[in-house]
Amino acid sequence: MIEFKNIKKSFGDKVVLNDVSHTVETGKCNLIIGTSGSGKTVLQKCLVGLFEPDSGQIIYDGVDFTDMDEDGRKNLRQQIGMLFQGSALFDSMTVEQNVMFPLDMFSKMNNAEKKERVNEVLKKVNLVDAHKKFPAEISGGMKKRVGIARAIVLNPKYLFCDEPNSGLDPQTSMLIDKLIHQITKEFNMTTVINTHDMNSVMEIGENILYMYEGQKEWVGNNEEIIFSKSEKLNNFIFASKFLQDAKDMRMLEAKGIIADDRNMDEMLKNGNEIK
Ligand SMILES: Nc1ncnc2c1ncn2[C@@H]1O[C@H](COP(=O)(O)OP(=O)(O)OP(=O)(O)O)[C@@H](O)[C@H]1O
Numbered sequence: 001m002i003e004f005k006n007i008k009k010s011f012g013d014k015v016v017l018n019d020v021s022h023t024v025e026t027g028k029c030n031l032i033i034g035t036s037g038s039g040k041t042v043l044q045k046c047l048v049g050l051f052e053p054d055s056g057q058i059i060y061d062g063v064d065f066t067d068m069d070e071d072g073r074k075n076l077r078q079q080i081g082m083l084f085q086g087s088a089l090f091d092s093m094t095v096e097q098n099v100m101f102p103l104d105m106f107s108k109m110n111n112a113e114k115k116e117r118v119n120e121v122l123k124k125v126n127l128v129d130a131h132k133k134f135p136a137e138i139s140g141g142m143k144k145r146v147g148i149a150r151a152i153v154l155n156p157k158y159l160f161c162d163e164p165n166s167g168l169d170p171q172t173s174m175l176i177d178k179l180i181h182q183i184t185k186e187f188n189m190t191t192v193i194n195t196h197d198m199n200s201v202m203e204i205g206e207n208i209l210y211m212y213e214g215q216k217e218w219v220g221n222n223e224e225i226i227f228s229k230s231e232k233l234n235n236f237i238f239a240s241k242f243l244q245d246a247k248d249m250r251m252l253e254a255k256g257i258i259a260d261d262r263n264m265d266e267m268l269k270n271g272n273e274i275k
């Protein structure tokens with residue numbers, strides 16, 4: 001569990017995070033959603049210590065990160081895995097070398113042990129034939145998988161993913177989401193995912209924080225989001241007519257109004273006019 005309290009962050013006179021408080025839960029996919037520029041990446045970078053918040057507290061399982069000395073932070077950072085926006089692989093290293101990098105930096109394993117661990121995590125992300133390939137030689141979806149493998153190679157307690165689906169087709173996106181979800185459950189990790197992907201929200205949104213212009217606007221899960229009364233959130237999530245219709249259908253379904261086929265037929269005849 002990570003609690004963050006009253007996080008503020010500005011760059012010059014631009015306020016990017018304005019008093020954001022929230023709790024992300026262990027063993028869950030915790031989503032941070034919001035339009036481009038709403039502060040998701042800055043928030044995630046504050047949480048992992050890549051940015052220093054101007055004020056506020058970040059508490060990792062009861063331990064205040066903002067209060068820690070450099071040694072304490074170093075220790076904690078080794079329990080954090082990160083998948084950066086755009087994967088951020090080293091172009092001059094093979095897949096295997098990319099995934100081994102954190103082991104080279106932080107573990108005391110010998111070469112054979114490191115290779116075994118790399119094989120293990122590459123298998124976990126369903127990449128068994130790409131060890132010797134360079135990032136330029138693999139697809140976007142494969143790059144994300146390598147990024148995930150690298151993020152989990154040190155067996156982290158906390159996993160941060162910034163836009164794991166950006167640039168992927170909907171089907172591949174869903175596979176990446178399922179993979180992150182599965183890893184989160186299997187290792188009981190506290191996973192924080194920045195996204196503006198609607199499929200992710202609906203598929204894996206167990207605890208969702210919606211950010212609007214640097215502020216917390218709404219918190220809930222993928223069931224509750226259908227019923228949210230926040231106009232800003234609705235405009236963001238159900239931006240198209242198609243999604244608005246899907247939301248309306250789900251609401252009617254939940255109320256039992258379209259449980260029976262005759263009502264459904266009637267509605268379809270009326271062009272889905274929902275009142
Ligand atoms: N290092 C920085 N220096 C100055 N301003 C910054 C810096 N990093 C981010 N910002 C500003 O902070 C705001 C929030 O940026 P952030 O990258 O967190 O948005 P985001 O929600 O992650 O957007 P996206 O969905 O496009 O990734 C933006 O206005 C951005 O210009």
Ligand SMILES: [Mg+2]
Nearest residue numbers: 040041085194
């Ligand atoms: Mg971002």
